[in-house]
Amino acid sequence: MSIPGQQAADALVRRIGVSIDPDLLVLALTHRSFAYEAGGLPTNERLEFLGDSVLGIVVTDHLYHAHPDLPEGELAKMRAACVSQKSLAVVARQIELGPCILLGKGETATGGSNKDSILCDAFEAILGAVYLTHGIETSRDVVMRLVGPSLAAAARSGAALDWKTSLQERCAELGLPAPVYDVEGEGPDHARVFTARAVVDGQVRGQGTGTAKKHAEQEAAAAAYASLEDAPAEVGTAAASQA
Template sequence: MSGSPSASPSASQRPSASQTSTHSSSAVDIAAMLGVTIGEKLCELALTHRSFAYENGGIAHNERLEFLGDSILGQAVTVMLFTENPTLEEGELAKRRAALVSTTALAEIARRIGLGQFIRLGNGEVLTGGRDKDSILADTMEALIGATYVSNGADAATELVLRLVRPLLADAHRFGAAMDPKTSLQERVAKLGPDAPTYAVVADGPDHARVFTATVTVGTLVSAEGVGTSKKHAEMAAALTAWTMLDNA
């Protein structure tokens, strides 16, 4: 949720003139890469992670836009799958939707367009590899979808979502795994040896905004993390990451 500063940021907290210029350029670059028009300030807001906001005097960050973008993403993908797959049952449609709106899928889209370099992160997140964290990349993609809606309306936001997710559908091999990543990982591991995947999940945050982080380990073969708004989604994200690592090995 966006917050108002309790006090004006000090000179040391405020972004420098050069930082402001860089952020403005980033906003313009990202909007152009997405093929949409987003106001500079709104685009900067969409790129602002809460860690950056905290370190700069409590300025507004992108979580409200992320909330909006998440809803638009889900609706656009649901309507697309329903319309284009008239013979699929509800269960299969649900699996495909879950794959396309997952943290892992959104992070893959973000990496494809090089989004990480443009995200406004606090120093702590930068030092711990925040620019390549699935959760941060996915959240920022949702915020940009939300910003597109605010700037251009529902049709433009829906068109953006479909442009972003269709390339995932084209990769049938990976998309098949993404529809049921835990089973896909189990099947892949069974071909490699006797070790079975084991999952450990921790939760963080208040009850109304719980974030789950799952770690899946397969003996000495692979270990991977996934983040989600439920234990199930976090485990699915972790499994898909592990499956991808084994598939690329």
């Protein structure tokens, strides 16, 4: 079976950086909506299950050896951030995975190729296909090349799991009021896109978008946290004195 848009799929493989067994590649890109409409083809869900485990062991192994002094709780936070649906969807967009996913007509009509859940699942299925084609060491190379930047960001921030909580804690450290979120939604109910702004002490500190309100807020909180990461404690003192 060949993939509609074979040139796009070939370009995807080049961006991933390793060859993938053609049949496994087709399977990794086959969403259940397409499989159902095509009469019950196999879906990418088993490969997704495998890829999720490959991703987990590679990321966990890296964190364990890269941060020998961190307790289990901190390692778990960093791992959760790097393998979250949101983080993996970002990686999937970077390699332009969405246009290659085989979707049914309904999912195509509602923008399924840009949904975080579908992108995340397909990316994990791709990792499963890489593992079956090449084994664990090549899979490790692929994971570290594609997910490595998220690992580095989590290590720098120490705020990996819940950006809203981390932002609130950072505001408290700086003597600033708790952040509030201004959220707006656009589009029909089945394809709604939310834009969130993280407001700290009356100032917009970060903005994010997502197909769910909570994802948009998390992205906005992450941007706001970054803007305050290097702020001196005097920021809050100055704000309080001006009030």
